Amino acid sequence: MSPGPASLAAIAQRAKDGLGNTRSRATRIQQHTRDTFSPVLTLGRGLNRQLAWARAWWKNASADKRKIGAAVVAGALLALYFLPYAPLIALLLILAAAAWLGRAEKPPAPEPGPDPTELRLQAVYNGLVPHLADDHDPARLFHPGGTYRDAFRDWELDGDRITRLELTYSPYFTDDDPGARARIERVLQAKIGRGREYFHDWDTEHNRLTVAALPPLPAAVPAQQFVTAPCEILLGITDADSTNRRTPIRVDGATHQLPPVIWRTGNRSTDPHLLAVAAPGAGKSNLLRTIALQAARDGDIVVIDGSGSGDYACLAGRRNILRVETGYHGALETLTWLRHETERRIAAVTHAKQHGTPVPDNARRPLWVILDEITELTDLAAGQGTTDPQELLDLPLRLGRAAHIGVITSTRPTHLDRLRPALIADTHTRVVLGPLEPETIRTVLGTGPGVSGGEDMPPGRGYVRIGNGPVVRIQIPHTPDPLEEDTPEAERRRLLALLPHHTDALAVEDPTISLAKERRREPEPTA
Ligand SMILES: Nc1ncnc2c1ncn2[C@@H]1O[C@H](COP(=O)(O)OP(=O)(O)OP(=O)(O)O)[C@@H](O)[C@H]1O
Structure with a gap:
């Protein structure tokens, strides 16, 4: 009997799990090996670099320099032969130099990415430029290529969402025109965040606009006897x-x-x-x-x-x-x-x-x-x-x-x-x-x-x-x-x-009352 789709899926899942386990085990072994043999690897790397340096020097050196180099090496070998403990000291020096040269270089620190807050504020600024840029404005608060710091005075964020923003605009902006205001408010709503209500406070005297996120009103306020005065x-x-x-x-x-x-x-x-x-x-x-x-x-x-x-x-x-x-x-x-x-x-x-x-x-x-x-x-x-x-x-x-x-x-x-x-x-x-x-x-x-x-x-x-x-x-x-x-x-x-109590004065079958729903007389509540 051939296995059904469910069992095939189970086999495929097990194979996938097995493959995943094998891979992670191999990674662990590799890391462990690297840690254990780290000193030997460092020395090997250092010796390699020394040899590469010597080879490169020999290749690039002129004939005279090579002769001098050969004489120095011969002199050093002779000294090693005659001086007591010299071979040991020389070996230690070579190994120390190899250890130094072979040490793992730290990877360069990654370039710090752009600050997300700055990006958000700049995006808001760029969105406003087509509506608030004004060539007559001597301060050039909004202009293509400008930075948000030119126009934004203050801001607050809750996580990555702007909850309050205060900006200055050109004195030539027609802030008494509801249409012009509505355009700015639409852009801000689109850039600052949907799904939340924002209050726009236009200070037309000082050409400033403050946008602030409003907290939600309580959604479920049940009907009840409210405490109010007559009328x-x-x-x-x-x-x-x-x-x-x-x-x-x-x-x-x-x-x-x-x-x-x-x-x-x-x-x-x-x-x-x-x-x-x-x-x-x-x-x-x-x-x-x-x-x-x-x-x-x-x-x-x-x-x-x-x-x-x-x-x-x-x-x-x-x-x-x-x-x-x-x-x-x-x-x-x-x-x-x-x-x-x-x-x-x-x-x-x-x-x-x-x-x-x-x-x-x-x-x-x-x-x-x-x-x-x-x-x-x-x-x-x-x-x-x-x-x-x-x-x-x-x-x-x-x-x-x-x-x-x-x-x-x-x-x-x-x-x-x-x-x-x-x-x-x-x-x-x-x-x-x-x-x-x-x-x-x-x-x-x-x-x-x-x-x-x-x-x-x-x-x-x-x-x-x-x-x-x-x-x-x-x-x-x-x-x-x-x-x-x-x-x-x-x-x-x-x-x-x-509801007010039922009144007996009004008969249930009163013909002057016509109701779309079938009326049923509710029992008077006891509460
Ligand atoms: N203040 C409120 N708080 C919570 N739910 C509400 C509130 N007002 C209405 N609803 C709910 O919204 C739905 C529609 O309410 P309602 O029938 O009063 O709307 P309507 O504008 O009169 O609609 P229609 O004209 O189609 O009769 C109902 O399910 C109601 O319970």
Whole structure:
């Protein structure tokens, strides 16, 4: 029977192992032999060199010199014959000379290779030369053939990665042009290292740019009862130096003091409405659920799910959740009601002011409208030739602050051009999630984040800008849909415990509530 492929492989492996063993044994024997016979080998080498020297001398010497040499050797031999111990001394001298000449010469020290740090910095410099070289610059900070030491002031490395770099550029560089800046930031991102976010700090006054690697934000911040004041909503976690505030947050069973992004809402806020822009899967629904859970503590909520995904079904029938709408006609009806509600509230506030009476509770209780994928409804309206639902939002957006109404909308980056100008003008709190084009980020936030390298953003990671404040990085807490089958049981139970209690006032079969997902009534959490 012929051996199978497995046994052939085993034989080949054994043969290979055997060959390898033989080779290493031979090397060991060779080294051992060389060590043992090292003195003899040294003497042999030295004698050889002496003979070679003598032969070369004889060959090159003139006839007279040869005669003199022969006479010296003859004289030396004669002296050896007559002097006592002379042969022994001569032999020792010859052997000593041979030992000296035969000693192993040390191999020349290898040429020191180029310093990898210098190579990296020079590569960054060379990459910047086409963009920063300027013939008008008297200092010629960047020029072909120049060295990085001309322009780089300071740098820090973590292993072989540059984590901080400070450079000076020509005063003629147009550092107020976002396009020119973006080009430099792209080059630096490509040269310094991908897969990591870098902050670019442009000191336009002194023509300096500092690039610093940003530490990653905590990826898994679970949804929980956040410690916030009334009318405050924690949107997520940011960098420690983006805020002075710290809030206790439980992550992996331990409480950490983390820097939060707090959105102040209510009638004292100048930014009571929010617009979130995110590509599918970047965590938009997760953000809206995070906001809804916090807003439901002390206000009423109406949810309109423009995409009909049923991502908010878990909120239906809960305390303070007035309605969860997924149908087009229901959405129109809800938005029409919202408009009237805005008018009613404004009338009540005006009346109270005119008569010097307190504003009634039903006109000052916070009311939130959460509209996921508003542009989907706009498309449907265009198809049916009816009113654009965005039009119905104009009044709540404009008077929302006085009427204690907050509008939270979301859309995809590809639908930005379908948003009504009024919606854009009145939503001053902006969130972008996921890896988006720098141009889109700038359009939504009104300015760039000054950070590059967010290509690998996990879901829930992005940037936020509240009003005219700075753009900061954000990681949204993880608030998965408890009705989603993929949600792990532990997460599901945790989320159900965070949801407001079921209300008996809202019948499960209420025909005004249309949900894409089949609703099942969850048991009240005991935790
Ligand atoms: N902040 C977060 N932390 C951790 N995981 C998150 C976070 N946000 C979202 N995810 C995960 O990313 C996935 C997509 O989230 P989500 O459904 O919220 O995205 P989306 O933008 O609403 O997508 P779509 O528009 O397709 O519904 C989910 O598996 C969700 O659990």
